[in-house]
Amino acid sequence: MKDLSLYILDIAMNSVRAGAKNISILLNEENNVLTLRIEDDGCGMTEEQVEKLSNPFFTTRKTRKVGLGVPFLRMLSEMTGGKVTVTSRPEADFENHGTEVVATFHTDHIDFIPLGDVVETVVTLIQGNPDSDYVFRHKTDKLDVNMDTGEMRAILGDEVPLNAYEVLSFIKEFLRGQYENEN
Amino acid sequence: MINLDILAQKMELRHICGSTDREICGCYAGDLLSWVMSHAEYGHIWITIMSNINVVAVASLCDVACVVLAEGVELDPDALEAATKQDICVFSSKLSTYELCTLVSKYINE
Numbered sequence: 275m276k277d278l279s280l281y282i283l284d285i286a287m288n289s290v291r292a293g294a295k296n297i298s299i300l301l302n303e304e305n306n307v308l309t310l311r312i313e314d315d316g317c318g319m320t321e322e323q324v325e326k327l328s329n330p331f332f333t334t335r336k337t338r339k340v341g342l343g344v345p346f347l348r349m350l351s352e353m354t355g356g357k358v359t360v361t362s363r364p365e366a367d368f369e370n371h372g373t374e375v376v377a378t379f380h381t382d383h384i385d386f387i388p389l390g391d392v393v394e395t396v397v398t399l400i401q402g403n404p405d406s407d408y409v410f411r412h413k414t415d416k417l418d419v420n421m422d423t424g425e426m427r428a429i430l431g432d433e434v435p436l437n438a439y440e441v442l443s444f445i446k447e448f449l450r451g452q453y454e455n456e457n
Numbered sequence: 458m459i460n461l462d463i464l465a466q467k468m469e470l471r472h473i474c475g476s477t478d479r480e481i482c483g484c485y486a487g488d489l490l491s492w493v494m495s496h497a498e499y500g501h502i503w504i505t506i507m508s509n510i511n512v513v514a515v516a517s518l519c520d521v522a523c524v525v526l527a528e529g530v531e532l533d534p535d536a537l538e539a540a541t542k543q544d545i546c547v548f549s550s551k552l553s554t555y556e557l558c559t560l561v562s563k564y565i566n567e
Contacts, residue, residue, distance in 0.1 A: 275491040330514030331539060342518075345511050346491055 277390020278310075278379070281350065283399060284343045285312050285375055290403045292316025292373065296424075297406055299396065301389075303414040306382040307356070308389070315372040318364040327360055347377055354383035393449045396421070397442055404437035410449070419452040421445065458482055459565055461522050464502070465548055468560045470525060473532060475546030479522040484561045486554050490515050497521050504557045510536040516545045523547065527554045 275281060282299060289297045294314035302309045319327075330345040348358040356378035365371040379386055396410050400423065407427065412419040423436055426445075434441060462477040482500040487493045488507050497503050497519040504525045505512060513536050516524050523546035526532065532540065532547060540547050550557060 276489065281491075329535075329539075330511055331543070342491075342494070342511060342514055345514065349490070349509060349511055 275346075276387060278350070278387055279390035279392040279395040281343075281347050282310065282312070282392065283395045285347060286395075286399050288343055289314035289316050289373065290399075290406065292318070294372065295406055296409070297399075298409040299411075300409075301392070301412040303381065306380060308379040308381050308386075310375075310377045310379070312375045313372065314374075315370070318368065318371040318373055319362040320364050321362075324360050324362050328358075344375070347375070350387060351377045351379055353385040354380040356380055393446060393453070396449065397446050400445065401437045401442055404435045417453065419449060421449055459567065461502070461546065464561070464564055465523075467564045468550070468557070470548035470550050473526075473547040473549055474537060474541045475523065475544050477523070477546055479546065481522050481561075481565060484558065484565070485521070486558055494518060502561060504554050504561075506530050506554065508532050508536060510539050512536060513539045513543060513545050513547075516540075516547075517543050525550060525557060527552060527557055 286297055286299060289312065292314060294316035296315045298311070298313040300311040327344045328348055330342050344358070344360065351358050358375065358377045360373065360375050362373040363371045392412065396408065400408060408421070408423045410419070410421040426441070427436070430441065458480050461479040461481050464481055465472065465477060480500060481502050483498060484504065485493065485497040485501045486504040487496065488505050490507060490511050493503065493505070494515050499520045501521045502523055502525060503516060503521040504527055506527050508526055508530045510533060512524060526547065526549040529551045530549065
């Protein structure tokens with residue numbers, strides 16, 4: 275995976291597997307630092323589980339013994355001089371349960387891998403998991419791209435799923451349009 | 458096919474940990490771990506300059522025969538611990554990735 279956007283997809287899939295109803299993907303670029311923030315209201319993790327996250331030999335997966343989503347993100351971030359912090363509130367103890375993954379990247383570092391096609395990532399995520407709602411924001415000094423599927427759902431009603439072809443095409447054009455306009 | 462133990466001796470690799478009783482049927486060289494994950498195969502000798510614990514995880518996942526750390530790179534302490542625990546075979550060498558590849562190519566079908 276040569277683009278950061280694919281790693282974002284990988285992390286967001288953890289939110290889906292955690293049963294999240296709301297997933298936010300927030301990108302903020304300021305003074306050569308890219309901050310990626312992925313928030314969800316899924317089942318969350320205990321402190322012990324969060325501590326073990328950076329160890330690839332810890333995974334909730336049953337199919338194989340290795341989990342590399344967070345370890346890879348941490349590696350990519352640290353290679354640029356950034357860091358990853360994960361905070362989580364488990365379902366058993368918190369009413370507002372969920373997880374936040376925050377990763378920073380120094381975009382002027384030679385080992386920073388490009389963000390890639392983040393629109394494709396968002397659309398792929400929605401396509402595979404249309405029952406959750408998604409907030410996406412990408413803010414730099416040149417652009418401020420926003421999307422909230424909650425707003426779309428309010429207009430579409432309950433009948434039309436988010437992964438209907440027309441809806442996905444709309445989302446793609448909607449996002450691409452915002453990137454083009456503000457560049 | 459060549460036995461890992463014999464190949465390692467011919468290439469003068471320094472053994473760090475893990476069992477060397479494996480057959481080598483190919484080689485993969487690369488450092489972008491997610492990429493290696495989808496390209497390295499069972500029985501390959503994997504040459505890399507990466508040395509963190511994720512290397513051990515990828516080696517385990519792909520079931521490569523061993524990892525060879527090029528250019529005198531040392532395993533991180535937690536990576537060494539994981540490799541020992543998972544019985545992942547790791548070698549190190551002062552040679553570059555390219556030089557190591559040429560040696561594999563020379564000896565693998567002998």
